[in-house]
Amino acid sequence: MRRLTCLFVLLPLLMLGACHRDADPVAPSSEPALPATPPPPNDTPAGQRIEADVRILADDAMEGRETGTPGYDRAAEYVARRFAEIGLEPAGDDGTWFQRVSLVASTRVADGARLAIHRGGRTIELRHDDQFLPSPSARDTAVDITAPAVFVAHGIHAPDLGHDDFAGLNLAGKIVVTFPDAPDAFTGDLLAYHSSSPARLEAVASRGAVGMVVLATPAHAARAPWAFIQSMSAKPGMSLVDDDGNIVDTPPGLRAVAAVNVTAADAFFDGTGKLAAEIFDAARRGEIRGFDLPGTITLSSRSKIERIETRNVVAKLPGSDAALAGEHVVYTAHLDHLGIGEAVDGDAIHNGAIDNALGVAIVLETARELKTAAVAPKRSTLFVAVGAEEQGLLGSRRFALTPTVAGPLVANINIDMPMLTAPTSDIVPIGIEHSTLKAALEEAAGEIGVALSPDPxxxxxxxxxxxxxxxxxxxxxxxxxxxxxxxxxxxxxxKRAVTWFLRNCYHKPCDQADLPIHYGDAARLARLAARLGQIVGNTPERPRWNEGNFFGRTFGKPPRE
Ligand SMILES: [Zn+2]
Structure with a gap:
């Protein structure tokens, strides 16, 4: 699970077309341990199966299942064996259980990094590291650009809100200077989408920009201090590579990106008659649009680039209806985690029991439920343990872009990091309000006898x-x-248990199998997921986005046949 990611919302632009693994700047709580409670009983066969899988996947022998490591590969082999044991069919590349996922990892190299503003006959050099950080490139080990600069405010074109930061501006061949996030009027899904890295990169690249400088604002700096951005930027970022060797989601024309500390922002507005503070405020209120900046900017970056191979594990339960078996309902849970990292109390293995051995184990139990039912769903069902989620949702991007099966994917049911450390009577279906999956889920929940709660x-x-x-x-x-x-x-x-987990064990070595996981609740989640898949798999109409829905309008396309 990615709580505060570089791909979305908080650290949107540190990596050109790739993404650092996420981390959480929330301060650790002083509570040393969960409030003492008796270990929850695990007295159902389904709960016991889920626990057995979690204990294996989160064992130290898997070394934290990091993308590109033998530990991840052992975990993938284990999941494939479990799929086979359940009686599913392999549905990866060439009749195997695995889909190849090729990646490049790029790491920032300090030597040769430069950000300079040339204006009115003088040059202002920004200090590398404490004033600016170039993003590593997934394509070029060395990039040097000098170009005219244009300020584009938040760099957002949102017809839904009548907002266009690019109106009247020419970005072709220029370096854009922009802010992260979005004006205050943007909330919820619109905020999330428009402040996401792919949307931003695409918005400026499609207008011809060759470079991008992202100035932290005071609001952004309050949430993501510069020291945090520095620590994140030291880690490699990864990008997906397609079968033709192209780097996915990295517009080739946009060659360099850098983040700038809020304390250095004034330099960019020098000579414009405006103060950075005024511009920040006007941008938050959505009252400023872009303008050309005087002079030129030089942006240089150096990167180390390596190829990495990982894989998704893909299994299929064939549909029982000849007419519908060519369509697929897809379950996903990410199998990767963070591997071996910084030690806490002498433990350096980030086992990822809740994030997301538990999600994979629940999908395995869901598969078993569907396989052992009297009749398989009419549509085919796919179970995909995806890789490289922590690196920017890359394994799932690979599968959704280039599935290993012929025929359309009609719905996705994903399970990630269910924080089941206190007993609950409900389930939270995130994003259910956007599509007709809602009616199917309500039917399933009614039958299982579990309440559905809105996203807290x-x-x-x-x-x-x-x-x-x-x-x-x-x-x-x-x-x-x-x-x-x-x-x-x-x-x-x-809710207290969730907050405790996020503060103390999220992406830390203590996310391990000794947490008091309520496996009975995990089994109930598997039952609900299975029943949902049956209903969606058997309903003649495919699920669809609700009329006028933002995601449907933004991404909806004729279904792939
Ligand atoms: Zn995670």
Whole structure:
């Protein structure tokens, strides 16, 4: 699960077309441990199967399942064996269980990095590291550009809100200077989409820009301090490579991107008669549009580029109806995690029990439920343990862009990091309001006897931050089934347990199998997911986006036949 990502919302632009693994600047809580509770009983066969899978996938032997490591490959082999044991068919490349996912990892090299403003006969050199950080390039080990500059405010064209930062500007051959995030009027899905890295890069690249400088604003700096951006930018970022060797989601014309500390922003407006502080405020209110900046900017970056191979694990339950078996309902859960990193209390292995061994184990149990039912769903069902999620949803992007099966994908049901450390009576279906999947889920939940709760943290816009978004981008209706928030007893508060996990163990070595995971609730989530898949798989009409829905309008396309 990616809570605060560079791809979306908080660190949108540190990597040109690739993404750093996410991290969380939230301060750790002083609470040393979860409030003492008796270990939850695990007394159902389904719960016991899920626990057994979690204990294996989150074992130290898997070394944290990092993309490109032998530990990840061992975990992938294990999932393939489990799919075979359940009785599914391999549905990866060439009759195997695996789909190849090729990546490039790019790392910023400090030597040769430069950001300079040439104006009125003098040159202002920004200091590397404390004033600016170039993003590593996925394509070029060395980039040197000098070009005229144009300020484009937030760099957003949102016809829905009548907002166009590019009106009347020519970006061709220029370096754009822009702010992260979006004006205050942007909320929810519109905020998430327009402040996302792919949307931004595409917006300026399609207008001909050759470089981009992102100035942190005071509001952005309050949430993501420069020290945090510095620590993130030291890590490699990854990009997906397609079968023709092209780097996906990286517009080739846009050659260099750099982030600039808020403390250096004034230099860019020097000589324009405007102060950075005034421009920040006007941009927040949506009251400023772009303008040409005097002089030119030089932007140089150096990168180390390496190829990395990983893979998705893909299994299929063939549909039972000849007419519909060519269509597919796709379950996903990411199998990768962060590997071996910084040690905490002598433990350096980031086991990722909840993020996301638990999600994979729930999908395995869902597969078993569907396989052992009297009749398979009419449509075919795919179960995909995707890789490289922590690197920017890359395994799911690979699968959604280039599926290993012929015939359309009609829906995606994703499970990521269900934080089931306190007993709950509900499930949170993220993004369900966008499509006709809602009616199917309500029917399934009624039968299973589980309540559905609205997203308790809508401001986190999680719908665009896990693997379902890769399917959404291909126009495929999707839902992310998350753990619940309604307490099942009056002693344990699930929201408090979630907050505790996010503060203390999210993306840390203590996300491991000794957490008090409620496997009975995990089994209930698997039952619900399975019943949802049956209903969607058997309903004659394919799921569709609701009339006028933002995602449907933005990404909807005629279904792939
Ligand atoms: Zn994660």
């Amino acid at each position: 943290f809508p401001e986190e816009v999680v719908f665009v931050r896990s693997d379902q978004f890769s399917f959404v981008r291909e126009g495929i209706p999707a839902v992310y089934l998350d753990g619940g928030v309604v307490a099942a007893n009056d002693r344990q508060d699930p």
